[in-house]
Amino acid sequence: MKKLLAVVVTTLLLTLWSSDILASDSQPHRRALLIACSDFPNAPWVKPLPGARNDVARFAELLGSPKYNFRDVDTLAGWVEGSDRNPTADNIESAFKQLISKSGRDDQVFILLSGHGIQVDALPNVEGTLGLSEEPDGMDEAFIAADYGPDERVIRDDTIGSWLDQLKSKGAHVWIVFDCCHSGSLTRGDGDEEPRGLLSEEARQANQNSPRNDSHDTGIVDLVLNENEQGKDDPTQGSLVALFAAQNYETTPEMTRPVGAVASSENRRGLLSYHLEYLLNNVAGKTTYRDLENALAGRYYAERGMSGPNPYAEGDLDRTLFGLETIERNKSLGLSRKKDQYELLGGVMDGVTVGTILDVTSNDELIGTVEATEVGISRSVVRWIEPPPEDVASNLTSLNELTCEITKQPVMPWKVAVQWLSVSDAATPVSNQLKTWIATQQELDSSSIIAGTDSSARKWSVCVATPETARRRFGIEIKDTSILLLNSIAVQYDPTAPPSGNEVSVIYPASDLEKIQRDLTTDFERLFRMQRLFQLAGLYGDSGPMLSSRGVAVEFVPLAPDESPRNLKPLNRGDLQAGQEIAVKLSNKKSKTLWYTVLLVQSNGLIAPIHSGSIPAAAYSSRPTVLEIEKIRLRPTRGNAAYVAVTVPVLDQRKPADFSYLAQLPIGVHRVGENSATRSSDGEENAASSTTLGGLFSMTTRSTENKLAIRQDGSQIAVRSWSVTQQEAPRE
Structure with a gap:
């Protein structure tokens, strides 16, 4: 997937623009582009989506209300023969170009794409630095235009990404919502639910040959999150938030809403649009996009339990809704209940140890305190020290309303x-x-x-x-x-x-x-976090004593274009040579879908997030699901490094378990642009000689003096490292 977008986090601490300021031509504006592809006259085999048209109508009304005061709302929806407002591919392109031409610095831009998603053959891409295609499965994701038919009129992900990049470069702050599937089926969903996605014949073939990698592959656009991106502090640069209705392996439904309404075309809604509209109607105070994502997860959980889909957001999530202010809240953890036991949706990876004290809040009001009694890698058992008052507890409709923050931390066992x-x-x-x-x-x-x-x-x-x-x-x-x-x-x-x-x-x-x-x-803090990560890998790795079930692995596979992928076997460390091009892959033999985070870790303290997302369950243990993480060329370097994959079962946690927040700079680097004054590494992605922990992590040791009270919680950490010391052969 062509990585077109770099998310730029704005640092301006301003308040929301008032309506009288927005009315001035010299001040920022609020603009919206709402697109609903509900009817497909050239493709009778494609099921219509009346809910998409309803989504756009409701959002046009909401955004134009005094609460949000959008003065410029452009809609393309439905199908009227001969109308220039039909959401054809040409009209969608024209609408985006007009939006780009009139948008300026600090404009707030909202875009809604409601309809069907599809996968199609990828167009030839510019080759990357390794001379490798950036589309490992050969497929592009696309949004289906209303004039879709035998000639496949679609809007490709790369095209949308280019438009968003142009808006951001003009200084606009963009929020785009995709209420469509990344891939789907022509078959009707269970009961009232209709999936919003198609699967082209090319995509069917590709899916048979190459499992999807949905890490930062949103299905519509790719987001490259780089905190040191040039221009980060440039006030003329805009920002981007993207909200997606489902993970890549899921479909998102259209259904009758509200619950109990008469089943008719007028009452059809996209699930994401319906819940998002409700939240936007009821939001109050300074709400960030991250707050909104958490609230969405809560509403989905209340309605559907752990059933999919799982909406998620990426980008500048700490920016206030339709605002410029950035609010970095303390990391909060959710709370759940199984029978008489309360579980914290956080564990050692989140800094929780036995004896950790956490405040419990509801709507930002403190209602009680809990203590961690058993701790796992991503989940912990807690007990109430100060339970909520009876009148507060009786008014709680769901534990999903509660969040926990660490207030007291006992002595850490991995100093x-x-x-x-x-x-x-x-x-x-x-x-x-x-x-x-x-x-x-x-x-x-x-x-x-x-x-x-x-x-x-x-x-x-x-x-x-x-x-x-x-x-x-x-x-x-x-x-x-x-x-x-x-x-x-x-x-x-x-x-x-x-x-x-x-x-x-x-x-x-x-x-x-x-x-x-x-x-x-x-x-010291960076080394501590590194040490904790690798000692947890020792406990939860393939030979670790705390691993309840094995089945996750990081593999190196040679890149051989003339060979069938099924014939390529993972490389052993003795097979690796300088100059060799390899694919880094994550495999899952488990019968559970997993959240995963892949980190590149070096012995100079660097922890760099590579990918995060979800990997589907294996159909059979002998046929694991395999995702391609990235392609690299091995070069001889000094210093140790490894790919570390942290995995958590999806069924245990609706919100993605993303450990990218562990990112840190190397020791010796204390400001952006400073080089590390170390002898450990020259920055290349090469490392030590072990596929287990072994002697890889020279700075870490597992303490035998501190007994680690860690419980099995279904998580696993997979590690893959390598060693190349010989010189790279000249390239022909």
Whole structure:
């Protein structure tokens, strides 16, 4: 899929524009484009969707009301022979171009596409940097225009992505809603439900040969989330939020609404549009798009339980609804109940440990307090310390109204072992103060570090070194006396032996004590999060003691265009060579659909989210579902890295379990644009030599002194790493 869009997070702290300001031509405007493809006169085999037309009519009324005050609402809906308002492919293109031409900086733009989705043969793409196609399954997702027929009049995802990119580049803040399937079926859904999707013959064939990858593949547009994207802080750049009605493997229905209404075309609605309209009619205060996504999940759960579809949003979700202000709320966790047991929708990956105290709120009002008694990777058992008053509890229609936030954290079991290393007689004004500060940090419950001992196999060391000492003891070249942070391998430097590539060292100028303390605190926290992630991988990995069921794996498969994908076997680490092009794939043998997050992790502290989404259950254990994550070319580098896939069963959690928030910069990097002063890696995607944890993570160790009270919760962490040390052969 062509990755066309980069989400730019605005940092302007302004309030919503008032209606009198919006009326001025020199001020931002609110504009809407509402498209409903409900009738298909050239394709009698395509089922009509009267609900799409109703969706657009209701949203036109809502947006034009005083509550939202959209003065410019353009609609293309239904089918009237000869009308220029029919949502044909040409009219849709013209409407988008007009919207682009008249939109400007800080305009609020709302777009609704209601109708059928489909997959069609992909058009030839510009080859990527590896000379590889960016459409691994050879299919484009598309929105079906009303003049769809034998000539397949559709609006492709790449085309929509290009239009959205143009709007964003003009400074507009865009919210686009797709109330359609990413792929679907011509068969009628159960009972009153009608799926909003078609499956072309090409898509049927593609689905037989290549399982879909729905990670950042929205089915209509691709979103590339890059917090360091150039232009992030450019106030002339706009932003984008995209809301989707279903995951790629799901269909989204059209049905009679409200519940109990007469079954007629006038009462047909798209499920997403119906619930979204309700929420927009009742929203109050400063509501972010993330708040809206959470509220949607709540309404779906109340109506459908854990049955699909699962709507989701991507983009600038912390921006206020039709506003410019960004509100980053504290991370909140949901609460559920199974019989007499309360479960928290969060676990160790979210920072919860046994004894963690959380405040429980309803509509931003504190109603009680809970404590975690059993903790899993993504779910925990809690008990009420201060239960809600009876009058409050009796008025709760659903636990889905409740959110929990961590307020007290006990001592963490995976602290980083750090020691002060005396290696030089060169005293500096800050050396003794820094040594004392580290000793103090090691004693604090809230700190990320503990004192390193001789038995700490993977301890880190902090020292003061002159240029000569740094060169002689560690093989490090520095210009002035500096503070060094070194892993155990760097401390064991042997000048007679070649570098192993696993040495990690960070250099801090020894001039400003406060800055050194701030930077070391940040780096200790990064190492702590890294250590926690990999020790959890040891517990929940393929050979881990806490894994209740196996079946998830990250695999490397060679790229061989002349070979059938079914004939290509996963590579062993001994088969890997520099210059080799491989596909990174995630496989699922389990009988459950899983949420997944794939992270690229390096031993210099970097945690980079690669993909997140859902992977369908396997039809048979012998035929796993396989998703292609990305393609890479192996290059020889120094340092360790691995792909880590964290998976959580979908049936346990309606809202996607996305662990992308674990992203962090490498140690030694403390501002955007700064390079890491380490010897661990040159930034390439190559790493150590293990498909299990083994010796991969030189900075981590599983503590035997702290007993980990972690429960089995159906989650699994899969790890795949590799090692390439030989030079890359010249390319022909």
